[in-house]
Amino acid sequence: MPLSNSQYDAIMRIYQQKQLTNRARLLKRREEISNRLPAYQMLEEEIISLSMEEAKRQLLQDADTLSTTREAIHSLMEDKRNLLLSNGYPEDYLNEIYDCKDCQDTGYIDGKKCHCFRQAEINLLYQQSNLQATLESENFSTFQMDYYSKNLIDEATGTNSFMLAQSAFDACLQFTKNFDYEFENILLYGSVGVGKTFLTHCVAKDLLENGHSVIYFTAHQLFDTLAEQKFDAQNADSIPEAYQHILDCDLLIIDDLGTELANSFSTSQLFLCMNERFLRKKSTMISTNLSLGKISETYSERTFSRLSGNYKLVKLIGEDIRMKKRRSKS
Numbered sequence: 001m002p003l004s005n006s007q008y009d010a011i012m013r014i015y016q017q018k019q020l021t022n023r024a025r026l027l028k029r030r031e032e033i034s035n036r037l038p039a040y041q042m043l044e045e046e047i048i049s050l051s052m053e054e055a056k057r058q059l060l061q062d063a064d065t066l067s068t069t070r071e072a073i074h075s076l077m078e079d080k081r082n083l084l085l086s087n088g089y090p091e092d093y094l095n096e097i098y099d100c101k102d103c104q105d106t107g108y109i110d111g112k113k114c115h116c117f118r119q120a121e122i123n124l125l126y127q128q129s130n131l132q133a134t135l136e137s138e139n140f141s142t143f144q145m146d147y148y149s150k151n152l153i154d155e156a157t158g159t160n161s162f163m164l165a166q167s168a169f170d171a172c173l174q175f176t177k178n179f180d181y182e183f184e185n186i187l188l189y190g191s192v193g194v195g196k197t198f199l200t201h202c203v204a205k206d207l208l209e210n211g212h213s214v215i216y217f218t219a220h221q222l223f224d225t226l227a228e229q230k231f232d233a234q235n236a237d238s239i240p241e242a243y244q245h246i247l248d249c250d251l252l253i254i255d256d257l258g259t260e261l262a263n264s265f266s267t268s269q270l271f272l273c274m275n276e277r278f279l280r281k282k283s284t285m286i287s288t289n290l291s292l293g294k295i296s297e298t299y300s301e302r303t304f305s306r307l308s309g310n311y312k313l314v315k316l317i318g319e320d321i322r323m324k325k326r327r328s329k330s
Contacts, residue, residue, distance in 0.1 A: 011107070011120050018105045022097040029094055037087060043080045047073055102211065115211045122215055122245055131216055135205040138198050143169055147195070147321045154317050161318040165195065168314045172199045175312075176206040179250075179283070187311040188287040189295075193320030196287035200253045203285060212250040219260040222246075226269045247276050250283065257288040262298050271303045278310055286311070 034041050054069045081091045098105050103114035113121075148165040157164070168188065175186055186203075188196040204214045217225070225246070246252060252273075260266055277284050288295065292313070296304040307313075 007124055011117065011124065014120065015105055015107050018099050022099065022105065026094070026097050033084075033089075033094060037083060040080060040083050043076050043083070047076050047080075050076070100211075115213060118213045118245075118249075119208065122213060122249065131201075131204070135201055135208070138201040139205040140169075140173060140202045143195070143198065143202060145169075147324060148318050152318060154315070157315070161316075164316055165318070168195075168199060168316050171312060171314050172203050175283075175285075176203055176210075179207060179210075179212065183281045183283060185278070185283055185311040186285045186314055187307055188285070188314050188316065189290065189292065190316035191318070191320075192289050193322045194316040194318045195321060196289075196316055197255050200255055200285055200287055203251070204253060207251055213245075214251045214253065215246060215249045216253045216255065218255050219257045222254055222273075223260050223266045223269065226273070227265070246273065247280060248282065252277060252282070252284045254284065254286045257286050258290040258294070258298060267299050267303065271300060271306065274303070274306055278306065284311075 050069055050073050054073065084091055084093055096104070100114060100116040103109050103116060107114055107117040107120075145162065145165060148162040150160045150162040152161040153159070154161070154164060159167075171186065175184055178184070188199060190196060200216070204216055207214050226243075257270075274284060286307070290298065292304075292308070295307065
């Protein structure tokens with residue numbers, strides 16, 4: 001499922017629109033400063049005049065005067081900076097504006113696709129752009145511990161719901177902080193509605209904002225995609241581009257594992273996907289309502305072995321938060 005010409009053109013039009021929008025924002029800022037701070041414009045004109053003088057001195061190879069001119073320009077630039085700061089503006093207020101500073105909204109760095117282009121490609125191929133709106137409301141800053149009780153005890157661990165939730169939150173936050181330095185995978189498991197999907201959104205938002213490529217699938221979506229053409233780990237040359245994204249993205253999130261129709265196909269494809277990503281040192285995050293015992297029963301022994309041996313197991317218990325919210329509204 002590589003990008004068609006029309007899809008590629010659609011992404012490039014987005015970049016062109018970003019450039020036009022940010023250019024208009026910058027012109028508006030410059031007009032604002034010109035009207036509010038006339039002294040700033042005067043400093044700009046002095047710098048331009050001195051810069052022209054500097055160019056002449058360079059042609060004449062007048063080293064002594066050239067040094068003096070450069071010092072004067074530097075002093076005026078410092079005056080500009082202080083003028084902005086003293087009037088409540090950040091010092092970079094009139095710098096060029098970019099949505100992605102790495103590629104400066106071109107989509108490419110040294111002829112290679114920027115991380116922002118790869119994510120735009122992923123969003124287009126898997127129709128995940130609607131996830132962005134969800135991440136605005138579901139992220140680390142909006143996670144609420146109030147929904148977890150200190151009186152509800154997990155019999156297996158002897159730990160209460162509140163402490164498990166705090167531990168899960170800390171594990172996910174640490175996962176994002178260490179993402180560039182430590183290879184790790186996470187399995188979030190527990191009953192329905194206890195915040196597992198919310199935590200996957202928290203992780204996705206943090207990593208996306210830090211320039212990482214993230215693919216988010218429900219289990220249904222993943223296996224529907226894998227069913228389009230079976231993945232053969234033994235023949236890397238035949239892997240379609242869509243599969244390459246799944247295998248190579250910085251983080252693959254599989255939400256609600258176990259809600260799909262489990263069969264020999266899904267079991268084998270899940271293992272191949274997990275195993276290949278593990279070999280490539282690409283992190284995977286899985287959430288499921290299944291217990292560890294049920295995972296072992298539903299999927300192959302080698303899949304469970306991969307999960308238990310190579311994933312950080314994070315448990316959540318509690319009442320269904322969605323039901324709590326509905327009761328509080330009513």
